[in-house]
Amino acid sequence: MGDLHVMRDDLRPPDPPPTRHLISIGDLTREDVERLLATARTFERSLDREMKKLPTLRGRLVINVFYESSTRTSSSFELAAKRLSADTMSIKASGSAVDKGESLKDTAITLGAYDPDVIVLRHPQIGAPELVAKVTEARIVNAGDGKHQHPTQALLDLYTIQEQFGRIEGLHVAIVGDVLHSRVARSNIQALVLLGARVTLVGPPPLLPRGIEAMGCEATTDIDAIGAADVVYVLRMQKERMLEGANYVPSLREYTARWGVTPERLRPGQKVMHPGPMNRGVEIDPMVADAADALIETQVRAGLVVRMAVLYDLLTTGPKPVEAEVPMGVA
């Protein structure tokens, strides 16, 4: 048996920095947000190249775990990881061990055994990302947890607004509809307020949560309030999250009549956004959705570069000039 040598303190590697996650907009400072938006802009330029793949995250593993259905978010995270040359896997609740009753904790431990660098998680319940963060070493990106947060959606919305107006500070954004069930609304309120925008919530009384003004926004039931806004952000009526018989609104017909965003309720030049998927003819008039002032498709494109920026930012220790990265196969 050899002697046991105790390593001197000064020879030990320094403690690694704490693992960074993106669970809530509340995790970010204004500087963080501005850095992420700037990184996204750089990536957007890289997408103009013929060779769109960057070697930045080569050898890294990004696992997308979706316990709820998703088109935009899951596809853009997957493409974002691929554009950065990371390996990706996508797990859906249906068709996995979740169907067999496996708990979130056990699923997370199982996936953690592959040493993923990032787990992108969508889950119907708040607190799910924290639980996965507790039992794995991976960085967690919250792709939506119940009605709580959807931070990358808010970042892509900020990016879209910034590209359109050249600023966010001082703009007035009206968020219209089912705020109660909307994680998009909560993340956007926090993000917009953080960057100095004025936020007004508009919707039927039962769908405006009691006490929401404490987040730094205004709330009103009067749809005419959208007239004063630079951006009208339309939320989806989340029928699947509504308790049966809860009577949030008497009918979708009455909702649409009172709070639907129609051409008549908008001024020319007001920009309209929607996180998708849309219920055309319910919260948004098809004419509004398809008009030139709608930024809805721009939002989807922004989703890709913003999610590239988020993955890049989490996996590099702070801002590194992206310009230095060279497309694969050229170097």
Place this chain on the structure above:
Amino acid sequence: MLFVKDAPKENLIVRGARVLDPVEGLDSQVDVKVDDGVIAELGSNLPQNSHRVIDGAGLVLAPAFVDPHVHLRTPGREDEETIASGTRAAAAGGYCAILAMPNTDPVVDSAAVLGALVEQAGDEAEVQVGFLAAISKGQEGSELTEMGELADAGAAGFTDDGHPVVASSLMWRALQYASITDRPIAVHCEDPTLSRGGHMREGVVSAELGIGGWPSIAESVMVERDLALALYEDRTLHLMHLSARASVEALRRAHAQGVRATAEVTPHHLVLTDEAVRTLDPNVKMNPPLGGPDDRKTLVEALRDGTISCVATDHAPHARHEKEVPFEAAPFGVTGLETAFASLYTHLVEPGLISLETLLERMSAGPARAYGLDTPKIAVGVPANAVLLDTQASWQVAEDGFKSRSKNSWLIGEKLRGRVRATIAAGRLVHES
């Protein structure tokens, strides 16, 4: 009505403690001698003879605590708690008596189920246990249980705790019919049509977190209804685990009208607010949910002025895997038997919100009175039910320190002041640390 393991009683002397019994008006440094489980003498320099001596120097000896609200999970979920483990936890928390709730599997709604529990308590209960029986069969809210037979079999009272009595007519009949027994009706006040989908109190924090909100009126409208029924029938009523300011205000109004209602409040509602839910720790999820700062302030005032006369832990053990899930998926309930005194000493007595004497009264005589039990006393001739408290000791709550089979405490990792050094229950020394 109270049942405990049949075991030899103690001969002992507690020396040098500050003996503090607010009900007896006792506050002095005297030795207390216990002969065969009964307090035999108070005095100085009592001869030891063959008695075991417990050094009480620097400690407070007070009447042991009574917990009017405990879930022992037996029968049905013995993996979470048993009568043996729950009463060991109670002993560690300074309790000489606890009342167990009937929302078990099967529900305690027949003399047969109750009889089996009484027998089991006689074999394994370290401290005295009383069992409440259900108000309605299966706690389903439609048919009254056989209250007469259940009272004869030893039920300490009646409650559908865990569930509200939804139908006003059933609550009315329960109040009328229970008058043939001398046992109180205790109510869990919740309008399920208002609380539906709620996982925390509705307010600023739930709005921001997007967690389903449970409005305070879900409790207070039922408190108002039940107090109106109690007034109409001129019956006593015990209100369980109050959490909302409006409930306390309703109780004050009812008291002014002469309604004989008692009420309890939990340590977690006295110490925490809904701000704690920001941690998303399933161990701050309970029913009723934590209220706002206003509610907490009102509850503390009501405990101080006696409007609320009982501290109840609502000790609700849950298996680890059931709590290791996202907040909204987690069951309601937290443990509390082993931390109640320390948490309240640290957060209410030390900051000067309530006196030690008042806290001791609300943890012992108050609950005993509400259920018509013998009040634990430090007095000659009564069975020894006493707790020896170290108000100087600081300790850190740790998972491996619990006697309870479950670890779902909201205090894990917290530093507390005030420690139970010994518990004497029904004349036996059941805990020492």
